Amino acid sequence: MSGEHIKVLLAKKKIDVHGRGSKLIARELRDAGMEVVYFRFGVVAEIAEAALQENADVVAVSVMTSGQLQIARDLIPALKERGMTQVLVIMGGIIPEVDFEPLRALGVHRSFPPGLPGGVVAEYIRENVGKASLV
Amino acid sequence: MTSLTSAKFEAAKRAWAERRARYAAKLRPARTLSGLPLKTVYTPDDTTASDLAEMPGVYPFTRGLHPDGYALTPWMQQMVFGYGTIEETRRKMEKMVAEGMEGYFGHKVFNTVYDVPCMYGIDADHPEAVGNIGQCGVHMSTGDDYDELIRDWDLETTNFSMITGDNCLPALALLAAAVERRGEPVGKMHGNSMNWYPRIAVQDVPSWEPRWGYALMIDLIRWARANAPDWNPANIFMYGLSEAGATPVQELAYGLAWGKSIIDAGLAAGLEPDDFIGRLSFQIGCTVNVFEEVAKFRAHRRMWARLCKDAGVTKPSGMFARVHVHTSGYVLTQQQLMNNNARITLQTLAAVLGGVQSIHTCSYDEAVGVPTEQSHRTALRTQQILMWESGLRDVADPLGGSYFIEKLTDEMEAAAWEIFDEIEASGGYLRGIETGEVKRNIDNSSYEMKKMINSGDLPIVGVNRYVSQEQENYEPFRIDETIEVKARARLEAYRAKRDQAAVDAAIEDVRRACQNLKDGTGPLMPALVDAARKGVTNGEMMVPMREAFGWYVSE
Numbered sequence: 001m002s003g004e005h006i007k008v009l010l011a012k013k014k015i016d017v018h019g020r021g022s023k024l025i026a027r028e029l030r031d032a033g034m035e036v037v038y039f040r041f042g043v044v045a046e047i048a049e050a051a052l053q054e055n056a057d058v059v060a061v062s063v064m065t066s067g068q069l070q071i072a073r074d075l076i077p078a079l080k081e082r083g084m085t086q087v088l089v090i091m092g093g094i095i096p097e098v099d100f101e102p103l104r105a106l107g108v109h110r111s112f113p114p115g116l117p118g119g120v121v122a123e124y125i126r127e128n129v130g131k132a133s134l135v
Numbered sequence: 136m137t138s139l140t141s142a143k144f145e146a147a148k149r150a151w152a153e154r155r156a157r158y159a160a161k162l163r164p165a166r167t168l169s170g171l172p173l174k175t176v177y178t179p180d181d182t183t184a185s186d187l188a189e190m191p192g193v194y195p196f197t198r199g200l201h202p203d204g205y206a207l208t209p210w211m212q213q214m215v216f217g218y219g220t221i222e223e224t225r226r227k228m229e230k231m232v233a234e235g236m237e238g239y240f241g242h243k244v245f246n247t248v249y250d251v252p253c254m255y256g257i258d259a260d261h262p263e264a265v266g267n268i269g270q271c272g273v274h275m276s277t278g279d280d281y282d283e284l285i286r287d288w289d290l291e292t293t294n295f296s297m298i299t300g301d302n303c304l305p306a307l308a309l310l311a312a313a314v315e316r317r318g319e320p321v322g323k324m325h326g327n328s329m330n331w332y333p334r335i336a337v338q339d340v341p342s343w344e345p346r347w348g349y350a351l352m353i354d355l356i357r358w359a360r361a362n363a364p365d366w367n368p369a370n371i372f373m374y375g376l377s378e379a380g381a382t383p384v385q386e387l388a389y390g391l392a393w394g395k396s397i398i399d400a401g402l403a404a405g406l407e408p409d410d411f412i413g414r415l416s417f418q419i420g421c422t423v424n425v426f427e428e429v430a431k432f433r434a435h436r437r438m439w440a441r442l443c444k445d446a447g448v449t450k451p452s453g454m455f456a457r458v459h460v461h462t463s464g465y466v467l468t469q470q471q472l473m474n475n476n477a478r479i480t481l482q483t484l485a486a487v488l489g490g491v492q493s494i495h496t497c498s499y500d501e502a503v504g505v506p507t508e509q510s511h512r513t514a515l516r517t518q519q520i521l522m523w524e525s526g527l528r529d530v531a532d533p534l535g536g537s538y539f540i541e542k543l544t545d546e547m548e549a550a551a552w553e554i555f556d557e558i559e560a561s562g563g564y565l566r567g568i569e570t571g572e573v574k575r576n577i578d579n580s581s582y583e584m585k586k587m588i589n590s591g592d593l594p595i596v597g598v599n600r601y602v603s604q605e606q607e608n609y610e611p612f613r614i615d616e617t618i619e620v621k622a623r624a625r626l627e628a629y630r631a632k633r634d635q636a637a638v639d640a641a642i643e644d645v646r647r648a649c650q651n652l653k654d655g656t657g658p659l660m661p662a663l664v665d666a667a668r669k670g671v672t673n674g675e676m677m678v679p680m681r682e683a684f685g686w687y688v689s690e
Contacts, residue, residue, distance in 0.1 A: 018338055018378060018379070019338060019340075019379075020378065020379050020380055020465065020581055023578055023581070024581060024582060024585050027582055028585070041341060043262075043263055065251055065267065065270065065271040066267075066270045066271060066504060066505070067266040067267055067270065070265070070266035071266070094469075094502065094503065094504060095503075096503045096504055096609060096610070096611045097469070097503075097606060097607060097608055097609065098608050098609065098610055098611075113469045113470070114468075114469055114502065115468055115469065115470065115588070115595070115598050117585075117588075117589040118585075118589075119589070
């Protein structure tokens with residue numbers, strides 16, 4: 001659905017610091033033609049609620065100071081409870097590669113290491129948005 | 136120059152130009168990270184008489200703060216550490232001492248980072264703390280925690296550097312109360328409060344409303360001056376600026392403007408220049424760009440000394456830019472993790488050649504998470520190898536007098552003054568936070584750098600050069616999630632043994648003192664110290680503070 005309008009809720013968890021990576025990815029996704037709602041300082045329920053209110057196609061969570069598994073354990077059910085079973089969920093930031101698979105098992109469709117061109121993330125979103133389901 | 140050497144030099148320059156004439160037009164023009172153009176060769180034509188007429192330990196200190204550099208005592212090894220509860224962190228403190236981590240003249244230095252809940256000012260039982268307790272720093276919120284922090288350490292020869300967030304004042308109050316409980320005078324405390332309020336401009340975190348942020352900062356400075364004169368009450372967090380994306384020149388300019396804003400606020404509050412300016416210090420980032428970083432540290436010392444002199448400081452030691460370097464984390468890559476050891480070595484080299492006072496070396500695996508015991512030790516050993524094997528500490532300012540370094544120092548200084556003057560003209564750093572201007576400019580630099588990395592114009596090995604598809608599957612340090620249970624149990628046990636009526640009254644006193652500080656009719660710190668004596672926790676002190684001083688989210 002490359003020609004369509006894509007809305008991304010880019011969330012940074014409430015208890016975090018250093019926002020360089022998340023702000024860069026926000027800008028790079030905008031450069032790629034997506035609408036990005038930058039949502040900071042949310043606990044998981046607030047992130048899920050914002051995703052619903054904004055009717056986001058994609059929920060992207062940026063993590064600097066760890067807690068990614070905990071977030072995924074809470075976020076995926078919170079999105080499902082709100083009926084957002086078609087939303088694409090991605091994560092990025094200071095996340096060890098060895099957590100990518102456990103995150104996938106929890107329902108996060110894809111995790112990205114830091115430092116990649118935003119275009120790589122944009123491409124993944126374009127290819128997968130609308131096709132995902134939360135299991 | 137005599138005419139004989141001058142003639143010889145002119146002849147050499149002509150021969151040089153002849154040799155390169157064939158290909159010179161093809162050379163790719165190089166720039167520093169800050170965008171300053173570089174030549175391929177520097178000569179005496181690039182230096183000035185005043186560049187060469189300086190000595191280390193003499194104003195304006197371009198060549199270093201001390202006449203003999205590191206010969207008398209090397210830089211302080213101040214590794215950042217802290218995780219779990221104080222029990223885990225206390226073991227780590229002892230281990231670091233056993234590993235030889237030390238400050239000036241063998242003193243102990245503990246550069247302890249708090250977890251993010253403590254920085255925000257919430258205790259372990261707060262719902263928002265879940266998942267973050269003891270994760271990226273130590274969770275310390277009670278009197279018991281602070282008693283354990285200082286247990287058995289000699290206060291005269293131990294430095295407690297507390298990497299706090301908004302809980303900066305409560306943390307100092309809790310430390311002071313612990314010192315009193317040990318029966319020792321608060322005046323014996325050595326260490327640092329970060330007092331990083333102005334970081335709000337650069338980190339994506341909420342904090343006090345700007346004017347109250349500055350009022351709190353000055354309140355701490357004033358209390359420390361009266362009660363703990365050896366305490367360093369404020370640190371200018373230039374590292375935060377560069378981590379957010381500032382170029383080295385922007386880091387200099389905004390960092391000095393930040394320092395100037397503390398000077399201005401202190402003078403406006405009636406402090407005398409010699410009473411507080413000399414106790415301000417810096418934490419600065421350091422990239423792998425060795426020469427630019429060396430020039431940055433040299434320019435920084437000179438510029439700060441001038442600002443201090445202009446502000447009315449009379450003692451030369453009061454004009455010292457005392458610098459702790461935190462090797463820049465943003466240059467580390469998750470791709471091909473071990474490569475980071477080469478980067479960290481270069482960063483440390485630049486800091487040492489730059490003549491700084493104290494260094495934290497990042498661990499190579501910080502691009503993945505919290506360092507392991509092994510990677511943390513290798514980071515410390517990197518400093519120790521430079522300190523003991525390399526000969527780097529034998530000669531003060533070994534690059535001083537280099538045509539290139541002197542020229543680059545001058546150019547960075549000039550470029551930084553230009554930005555500094557602009558921000559001063561538009562109302563200073565505090566105003567720059569309020570308008571979001573500082574943050575916008577830094578964000579833009581970060582974005583420009585990312586574009587250069589994406590395009591390959593800024594080569595990063597493993598990221599846009601020599602890329603590997605191999606998975607590293609590096610297993611980082613994990614902090615046991617049962618730490619949360621332990622932290623909550625410690626908190627509960629502490630609360631159970633307090634005199635609750637005294638605690639409630641002390642919190643009310645803090646609430647009143649917050650109002651007094653806002654009204655300009657009284658200080659806050661004494662009420663916080665008293666609250667700490669009564670058993671009020673970090674998170675409990677922050678409640679009335681947050682009510683009084685607002686909660687401000689920058690643009």
